[in-house]
Every structure is written in structure tokens, then in C-alpha cells.
């Protein structure tokens with residue numbers, strides 16, 4: 001986790017316009033200096049989520065949700081802390097200085113975004129208003145894409161021209177190295193610099209705050225050089241292994257429903273979003289990998305629908321991508337599309353209800369896998385059936401999670417109609433099968449002390465704006481030795497300090513933490529959702545657990561002391577007395593009188 005300098009965070013804090021950040025995600029109604037909308041954190045019919053013009057905090061009178069721009073991005077848009085800070089810095093044009101990078105300037109993301117925004121405007125203009133764009137435009141119209149749709153998603157057109165974009169960007173005052181760094185132009189070795197995209201329909205890819213960070217471009221004519229889809233090259237903004245097309249539109253819904261749909265092409269994704277299935281992302285060819293899965297896991301998905309094309313390439317991709325989700329314990333469903341019908345075409349021909357029906361009747365991944373692998377084989381021939389089953393058994397055993405493996409093997413036995421014992425279910429409790437991979441279990445993740453203490457701080461942070469008395473309760477009960485995790489204790493101190501100036505200001509708290517470990521703890525703390533209707537109960541309960549843990553440990557210490565050899569009888573009696581006294585003093589949470 002990068003450590004930002006306090007000065008630069010302070011500068012950012014002053015520049016953030018909360019209304020501007022939130023209105024990218026919510027539609028407000030104005031009355032006087034107050035802006036109101038339906039609360040994104042709870043279901044309601046009349047708006048009780050408000051911000052005051054100029055205030056750094058939002059507040060919901062319905063559910064008590066309260067926070068600043070950072071906490072909104074973290075809880076509603078599900079961005080990690082660092083990403084939230086960085087994106088706000090880009091948006092409000094503050095250069096965030098990192099401690100280790102002092103005097104060592106980072107590439108200017110703001111300048112790159114400006115160049116990309118100019119490029120997007122140009123491409124969009126060229127598609128709609130030029131002779132050259134007509135063929136591409138007709139292609140889109142033929143696919144049932146309307147002018148409104150083109151405008152909504154800023155679809156564009158990169159013509160067959162070596163330097164039209166270069167000339168345009170030059171006229172906008174963009175320097176050449178910015179054009180290169182933004183991936184908009186390329187410089188073949190020994191050749192002349194030229195526009196990166198040529199003769200393609202362009203789809204801007206946006207970050208979570210709506211800024212263009214790259215393009216995905218597809219060909220619309222058979223004879224265009226290169227693959228069906230081409231993306232911007234890797235840049236500091238555009239990380240190919242992580243970028244998911246459509247996520248800027250789908251992020252919130254995906255996090256809310258914990259479900260996503262994965263399709264192949266951009267038009268499929270945009271069509272689904274436009275039709276109300278706004279929890280979709282596009283894989284765009286075969287480049288979909290582990291990092292993409294992680295992006296979705298971070299949003300908390302529990303279920304994924306794979307709606308890739310029915311052709312051989314699409315099915316092979318389904319096999320590979322399905323494995324990535326399944327092994328992470330995600331409920332992976334395979335949507336059966338008809339041959340030559342992608343989701344876009346299906347939606348146009350048969351409407352959204354039909355697509356919903358396809359989602360509802362999707363098959364689970366193992367079922368798909370069995371029939372996919374069996375399709376060129378004759379299952380009546382024992383050796384061929386054996387091959388299919390063994391291949392799947394090997395794949396299942398690589399999934400690392402014992403229960404998942406066990407249940408999947410059982411299911412496979414059922415699908416393949418073979419006895420469970422014949423595919424080795426009885427042996428899978430062999431311990432060597434389950435040596436965890438380093439990435440899957442780290443000590444930190446299973447540290448019960450850490451989980452408990454972060455839980456306590458999370459309730460305190462999220463609840464105390466609604467129940468300010470929580471601060472007093474915390475102070476009356478907690479001392480340093482109640483904390484086992486040092487960064488949690490430090491964060492607690494920072495929270496108390498941050499609260500004195502009114503309510504919590506995450507940026508102020510973040511900037512007061514000058515240890516990467518503490519910043520990481522804060523980020524970890526904010527990434528889990530809590531029930532905002534139960535903050536006070538949750539807080540008291542977590543507090544009680546911390547006190548109990550302390551009490552039990554003290555008892556345990558005395559017990560061990562008693563068993564230690566070398567005490568006189570009197571000392572032992574004394575200890576036994578202490579033990580008895582302590583045993584009857586089960587700790588209660590102290591609620592100070594106001």
C-alpha cells in the first residue's frame with residue numbers, strides 16, 4: 001500500500017466536491033442548498049439521503065448511513081481505499097505524493113486522461129458526422145443500435161488514417177509523450193509514429209468515476225487487419241489483466257446483487273446494460289484471467305452467469321473461464337445460447353423475458369463440462385467414458401477447497417452415473433490433497449484477534465455518527481491492553497482523535513496514519529459491509545466479545561500459574577482465590593451515564 005504524504009492528502013481533502021462525486025452515481029433533487037435523493041444504502045420510496053451544498057458529508061435520515069466521499073466510494077462503489085483516494089485525486093487534479101516517491105515524479109495520469117477524453121470526443125464525432133464514418137454507422141444501425149444508444153455509450157469510429165488523431169491531439173495542445181503514454185498512438189520500431197486504432201468502431205472504457213482510460217475496438221469489415229477485438233495497449237491507467245469492459249456501468253449492481261453476467265463482446269454488454277441487465281461485463285476474446293476474476297471477487301460476487309457464444313471458441317472459453325470461477329467457490333452457471341445468436345441478437349429478437357428465462361434455465365458448470373467433454377466421444381465405450389470422467393476428476397481436485405471438491409465429485413458421480421467410490425471420493429480426505437496454496441490462506445486471514453478487533457472498529461466507525469454515545473462507551477471500556485493487534489490499537493486512537501473534530505473524516509484519519517500497515521488495516525476495515533440498522537447492537541456485542549476474550553485470557557493465565565510447580569501451599573491458595581473471584585466477575589459492557 002502506497003503511503004501518501006500528509007500534505008497531499010490534506011490538499012485533496014480541501015478540493016473534493018462531495019456533490020460532484022456523488023452525482024456521478026445518484027440523481028439528486030435540489031431544494032435550496034440541500035440535495036436529496038433515494039438512499040442507495042437502503043430501500044425507500046421517499047428520499048431521505050441528503051447532502052448540503054459545500055458539506056463534506058452525506059447523511060441518510062432513514063438508515064443512518066453517513067460518510068464522506070471516500071467512504072461512499074468504498075461502500076457504494078466498492079473501491080479499495082487507495083483506489084478511492086487515487087481516483088479522487090485524479091478527478092480533482094491533486095498530485096498525490098507518495099512518501100517513497102518524493103522527488104521522483106510519477107507519470108501524469110491527469111494529462112493522460114485529458115488526451116483520452118479528447119480522443120473519445122473525436123472518435124464519437126467521426127462516427128456521427130463524417131462521410132468516412134457512414135459504413136461503420138450503418139453496421140451499428142444494422143445491429144439495431146440506435147443513435148441514442150451510440151450517444152449514451154459514446155461509441156466512436158477510428159478511420160483508416162495514419163495520423164488523424166495525432167494531428168487532432170496536437171491541435172489540442174497534447175504533447176507527444178503523453179499521446180504515447182496514453183496508448184493512443186504507437187511508434188513501430190524504425191517506423192513513423194501513427195494512430196493506434198485504425199478502421200474500427202471504438203468503445204471507450206471508463207474507470208469507476210467515468211473517465212476514459214482506454215478503448216476497446218472491434219472491426220466491422222471482414223478485411224480489416226487483426227483480430228475481432230483490439231484493446232488499448234497496457235498503460236499506467238489501463239491494466240489489461242484487470243480491466244473489465246462494462247464494469248463502470250455495472251459495478252454497483254454487481255456488488256448489490258452479488259451476481260454478474262459475463263459475455264463476449266462489448267455490444268452484448270452494452271445491450272444488456274441498456275435493457276436493464278446492468279450487472280454484466282464483457283470478456284473480449286480469450287484474455288480473461290485470474291486478475292479479472294479477482295476484480296469481481298472484490299465486489300463480493302457469489303454467482304456468475306457465463307453467456308459466451310455457442311461456437312467452439314466460446315465453449316472452450318467457457319470451460320477455461322468457468323474453472324477460474326468455480327475453483328474460487330463461485331456458483332458458476334452456463335447460459336445456453338443458440339448457435340449464431342449472441343446475447344445482443346437474442347435480446348433484439350426475443351426480448352428481455354427470454355433472456356431472463358435463459359438465465360433461469362442455465363446449467364451448472366459441472367454439468368456443462370461433462371457434456372462438453374463428452375460431445376466427441378462415445379460414452380457407451382468404457383475407456384472413452386473413463387477418459388472424460390478422469391479429466392474432470394483431475395480438474396476438480398485442483399480446486400483446493402475440500403468441501404467444494406467433495407461436493408463436486410459427488411455431483412460428477414451423479415451426472416456421469418458412476419458409483420461415488422469409483423472416482424475416489426473415499427480417498428479425498430487424504431491430507432496431502434489439501435496442502436493449501438500460499439495465496440489461499442495467509443495467517444492474517446485466519447487471525448481471530450484481528451477479525452474481532454477490526455469488527456469492533458468497523459461498528460464504531462460506521463455507527464458513531466448516528467450514535468455519538470458510542471465514543472463514550474468505547475472510552476469507558478477499552479484500554480490499550482484490550483488490543484492484540486497493534487495496527488488496530490493505533491487505528492482506534494486515530495479514530496478517537498478524528499472524532500473530536502465533529503464526526504469521522506476518513507481522509508483526515510487516513511492522512512493521520514503514517515504507517516502502511518495502519519492504512520492497510522483501515523482499508524481492510526472498510527471493505528466489509530455491516531448492517532447499518534444495527535450499528536449500536538453490533539458495536540456493543542463486539543465490545544463484549546473483546547472484554548470476554550480479555551477475561552478468559554486472565555483466567556487462563558492464573559490456571560497455568562496454579563499448575564506451575566514450585567508454589568508454596570499458601571501461594572497456590574491465594575491464586576485459587578483469585579481465580580474464583582475472577583470467575584464470578586464476568587465482564588459487562590459499561591454504559592456511562594450522560
Ligand SMILES: [Zn+2]
Nearest residue numbers: 039042060063
Ligand atoms: Zn439510507
